[in-house]
Amino acid sequence: MEAHPKHLPADERRAVTIEAVVELAAQQNPSEITTAAIAKHMQLTQGALFRHFPSKEAIWQAVMEWVAERLLARLERAAQSADTPLARLEAMFMAHIDFVAEHPGVPRMLFGELQRAGTSPAKRMAQTLVRRYGERLAAVLAEGKAQGELDPDLDTAAAATLFIGTIQGLVMQSLLAGDVERIHADALGAFAIYRRGIGR
Amino acid sequence: MEAHPKHLPADERRAVTIEAVVELAAQQNPSEITTAAIAKHMQLTQGALFRHFPSKEAIWQAVMEWVAERLLARLERAAQSADTPLARLEAMFMAHIDFVAEHPGVPRMLFGELQRAGTSPAKRMAQTLVRRYGERLAAVLAEGKAQGELDPDLDTAAAATLFIGTIQGLVMQSLLAGDVERIHADALGAFAIYRRGIGR
DNA sequence: AAAGATAGTAATCGAATACTATCTTTCCCA
């Protein structure tokens, strides 16, 4: 087996670069990740990165596209794996938790991009991701209201905000504890309270 | 009136510096705030900052101390302004929301510090703040359970996590909307769901 | 096998950054 062939086709090299950034973001503040650190982590020289990306910003854009694609796909799969709105919500919640546990750098990158001043392709991608996430949640919540599974007077927009916020709270707790795995255990209790809050 | 006397006593200059950082954090990514930007914002030369702080890290430490002091004091005041646990929680929630609306940079700085690699005085201060916040919440929640106002089987740790997460979710929404004031309106709906989740 | 295309290396550049050294202004009070 040859773990690291020196020369990689451009698309493979780009994929490896994205993975490197995601892995590094799990260990340090995303905004402090330098191109030198990325290159070192994938055993490449710093300048070589720019053979595949025109700029550092383009790297971030590619990373955010990777995140949006993967996360939304897993949420969608989870949503379709259950057959009642409440079960759908729980599946989506746990799918997101699993994703975050696998890639602890992702929420840091997302929040970091969102609070960036001005606009950038990466920031726009993050905004689109969260917006689409919220819309998907609102749809499930509306369905739950229609089927009588949820409080008919529920504020769906607030409930969607709370859903994402709940996950962020769990992420913050795992940051404080320095233990990524604990998020799985804490997720159950947090979702239980959330479910009571929106149920009838 | 003289808005900007050139020479300020050291302690006043330090206070003005902290305010400048808090204001700048409301406009841009805190980790991208340079000493030059801080100095420019308070109409001072960059080198003069180091007459009052030994390093940039010391500035951050002072800022985090300022945040912890003010936020905890406002939460405590809010907690004591109400006379039932649930009312206390709501008052604390709204006090935090008010604080964030006044200082939109604060949650960014806190989250940014928490996800910093390694340790620093500023990061330790942020950790202490969140820990004490959680403990205070847990105390009110326990009181609510004892008095029968809350679900007797409530997981207080999860409820405290959710409380803070709810606020983070609102902060994220205000970042997306680019409108700090909307957080006041959204806060009511979010807290209503939270209250249902923990009530009996 | 020749030859062009693709990918990587090593060195380096300019800009930006935290921090410092030296000179100047302002304030305060004995």
Added chain:
DNA sequence: TGGGAAAGATAGTATTCGATTACTATCTTT
């Protein structure tokens, strides 16, 4: 009121970062 200390301005330094360049190695096509 004059002199010293505190505070600020000016002009640096060393380092780091993203990006570029000249050159080399490897792969692919004909």
